[in-house]
Amino acid sequence: MSIGVVALVVVVTTTVGGCFAVTYTGADISTVGKLDFTEELAIPPLATGTTEPDGTRVFELEMRQGRKEFQPGRLTNTWGFNGDYLGPTLRAHRGERVRVDIRNALPEASTVHWHGMRLPAAMDGGPHQMVRAGAEWSPRWTVAQPAATLWYHPHPHGATESHVRRGLAGMFILDDSESESLPLPHEYGVDDLPVIVQDVRFDGDELDGSHRIFRDTGFLGDRILVNGTLAPYREVGDELVRLRLLNASTARVYDFGFGDDRAFTLIGSDGGLLEFPVTADRQRLSPGERAEIVVRMRPGERTIVRANTLDAGLDFWNQRFSGGDDSFDVLELRASTTLRPSPELPAALASSSTPDGSDSVRERRFELSLAGINGRPMDMDRIDFSVTRGTAETWVVRNADGMPHNFHVHDVRFRALTVNDAPPPPELAGPKDTIFVPPNTTVRLAMSFDGPADPNAPYMYHCHLLWHEDQAMMGQFVVVEPGQSAGGPPHHGH
Structure with missing residues (x-):
C-alpha cells in the first residue's frame, strides 16, 4: 500500500472518529440546576360535560390548529383540542354513560383514542376509526372500570408520533365510590x-x-x-x-x-x-x-x-x-x-381488580423488535388472532433487541406477574395497560377479556414509543363470543 493511500486512510479514519466523538460528547442533555421556574403551571380546564335527559354525559372536542406563546414574544404553531395546545381534562364516574362529540378541524384525518379505557372496539379511536378532515364522530360507551388516570390522544396509523408531538393530548379522570370514600387529595388543580x-x-x-x-x-x-x-x-x-x-x-x-x-x-x-x-x-x-x-x-x-x-x-x-x-x-x-392540614393516607387503597394468572386458558408470546412484533409488521387488513370473551390469558412479552421498548394493550388492564422470572417490583403491583420492557427483559402479564365482543372491530397491541408504532411495531386482535370466529377485514374511517 502506498504512502498516499495509507495517509488517506488515516485522514478518513481520524475524521470519522472525530465526528463520532463530537456527536457522542454532545448527545446528552441536562437542564438540572439551569431553570429559573418563571412560569406558573397551567392547569388544563376541567370538563365535566353536559347531562342529557337519559343520563348520558356528553363532552365536546374539536381538533384544531393554533399558535401558542410558549416563550415570551414567540408564537409557535401547534395543534390542540378546543384550544391551541393539549385539551381539557375530561372527568366521568364509573357506571355513567358517556358520549364524546368530536369534530376534526385539522387539515388532515386523525383519530381520538381513549388510552386505558375499557370500551367497545368500534369506539376505541384506533387506526380504524379515522375522522376525516371536516368530519365528525360521536363514540359512546358506559364507563365500566375502577377510578383511574387515563388519557386521550390520536392514533392514526403511521402518523401518531407527529399528531401527539404537536399537542393533541389530554387527561381523562375516572372516579368511583371506592376511591371517593378514601381520604386522598382530591380537589382538582389545588391538591x-x-x-x-x-x-x-x-x-x-x-x-x-x-x-x-x-x-x-x-x-x-x-x-x-x-x-x-x-x-x-x-x-x-x-x-x-x-x-x-x-x-x-x-x-x-x-x-x-x-x-x-x-x-x-x-x-x-x-x-x-x-x-x-x-x-x-x-x-x-x-x-x-x-x-x-x-x-x-x-x-x-x-x-x-x-x-x-x-x-x-x-x-x-x-x-x-x-x-x-x-x-x-x-x-x-x-x-x-x-x-x-391533610389527613393521613390510608393503609389500604383499593381491592384488586386484575387477574392473577391462575385462570389463564392460554399463553401467548410476543417478541418486540423494530422489525415488528414476532417479526411481523402491522397490516391494517390482518387480524393477528382472536380471544374469547370471558376468558383470561397470560401474555409473555420479551424485548428482543438492544433498544428500549414498551407494550400497550387496548381495552384491558393487566397485572405484571413476573419480570425476568422474578416477582415484579412494588411499583408494578397495580393495574397496568402499558409496561416498559427494557432490553433483554421478559415480562409475564395476566389479563382477562370480559368486555364487549365484536368479531369485525379489532383492538391494538403495540410499542408505545410512537415512532416504533408508526413503523408498524403493532398488531391487532378481536374479542369474539365462544365458538365465534374473527370477521373480515375491518372497515376504516368515518
Missing part, C-alpha cells in the same frame, strides 16, 4: 394536580419533529413542557399534594424523583389505585404510562420534580443516544408559609 410531561424542541415558529442522528427510539426533545408550560412552578397550600404523572412524550423514558431525593407515596398506576400505598423515591414512566404519587410538603419550602438519568440496562449505544444519559428539572413546587 390534586395533572402533570402532563412532554419533551419538545423549538425550531423557529415550529415544534421540531426531526430525529437526530443515531436516535432509533424516535423524537427526543431538549426541553420539557408540563401541561404546555416551560420551566413551570406551582404554589401549593396543602400538606399533601397528589401528582397525576402522565408521560405524554413520544419516545422519552423518565425516571421521576425529587431534587432533594425525598420519598413520596405511590398510590396509583395506569389502571387505577394500588391495593396498598408504596413508599418510593423514584418512579420510572415510559411513553403512555401514568402514576399517581403523593408528596408531603413543609411550610415555605420548595422542591423540584426531576427526571434523572435512566438506569434500565441499556447498552452503551442506547444509553447515550436513546436519552438514558439525559436529565431534566421538570416542575418546582412552592409551599405556602401556612399549609392546610
Whole structure:
C-alpha cells in the first residue's frame, strides 16, 4: 500500500472518529440546576360535560390548529383540542354513560383514542376509526372500570408520533365510590394536580419533529413542557399534594424523583389505585404510562420534580443516544408559609381488580423488535388472532433487541406477574395497560377479556414509543363470543 493511500486512510479514519466523538460528547442533555421556574403551571380546564335527559354525559372536542406563546414574544404553531395546545381534562364516574362529540378541524384525518379505557372496539379511536378532515364522530360507551388516570390522544396509523408531538393530548379522570370514600387529595388543580410531561424542541415558529442522528427510539426533545408550560412552578397550600404523572412524550423514558431525593407515596398506576400505598423515591414512566404519587410538603419550602438519568440496562449505544444519559428539572413546587392540614393516607387503597394468572386458558408470546412484533409488521387488513370473551390469558412479552421498548394493550388492564422470572417490583403491583420492557427483559402479564365482543372491530397491541408504532411495531386482535370466529377485514374511517 502506498504512502498516499495509507495517509488517506488515516485522514478518513481520524475524521470519522472525530465526528463520532463530537456527536457522542454532545448527545446528552441536562437542564438540572439551569431553570429559573418563571412560569406558573397551567392547569388544563376541567370538563365535566353536559347531562342529557337519559343520563348520558356528553363532552365536546374539536381538533384544531393554533399558535401558542410558549416563550415570551414567540408564537409557535401547534395543534390542540378546543384550544391551541393539549385539551381539557375530561372527568366521568364509573357506571355513567358517556358520549364524546368530536369534530376534526385539522387539515388532515386523525383519530381520538381513549388510552386505558375499557370500551367497545368500534369506539376505541384506533387506526380504524379515522375522522376525516371536516368530519365528525360521536363514540359512546358506559364507563365500566375502577377510578383511574387515563388519557386521550390520536392514533392514526403511521402518523401518531407527529399528531401527539404537536399537542393533541389530554387527561381523562375516572372516579368511583371506592376511591371517593378514601381520604386522598382530591380537589382538582389545588391538591390534586395533572402533570402532563412532554419533551419538545423549538425550531423557529415550529415544534421540531426531526430525529437526530443515531436516535432509533424516535423524537427526543431538549426541553420539557408540563401541561404546555416551560420551566413551570406551582404554589401549593396543602400538606399533601397528589401528582397525576402522565408521560405524554413520544419516545422519552423518565425516571421521576425529587431534587432533594425525598420519598413520596405511590398510590396509583395506569389502571387505577394500588391495593396498598408504596413508599418510593423514584418512579420510572415510559411513553403512555401514568402514576399517581403523593408528596408531603413543609411550610415555605420548595422542591423540584426531576427526571434523572435512566438506569434500565441499556447498552452503551442506547444509553447515550436513546436519552438514558439525559436529565431534566421538570416542575418546582412552592409551599405556602401556612399549609392546610391533610389527613393521613390510608393503609389500604383499593381491592384488586386484575387477574392473577391462575385462570389463564392460554399463553401467548410476543417478541418486540423494530422489525415488528414476532417479526411481523402491522397490516391494517390482518387480524393477528382472536380471544374469547370471558376468558383470561397470560401474555409473555420479551424485548428482543438492544433498544428500549414498551407494550400497550387496548381495552384491558393487566397485572405484571413476573419480570425476568422474578416477582415484579412494588411499583408494578397495580393495574397496568402499558409496561416498559427494557432490553433483554421478559415480562409475564395476566389479563382477562370480559368486555364487549365484536368479531369485525379489532383492538391494538403495540410499542408505545410512537415512532416504533408508526413503523408498524403493532398488531391487532378481536374479542369474539365462544365458538365465534374473527370477521373480515375491518372497515376504516368515518
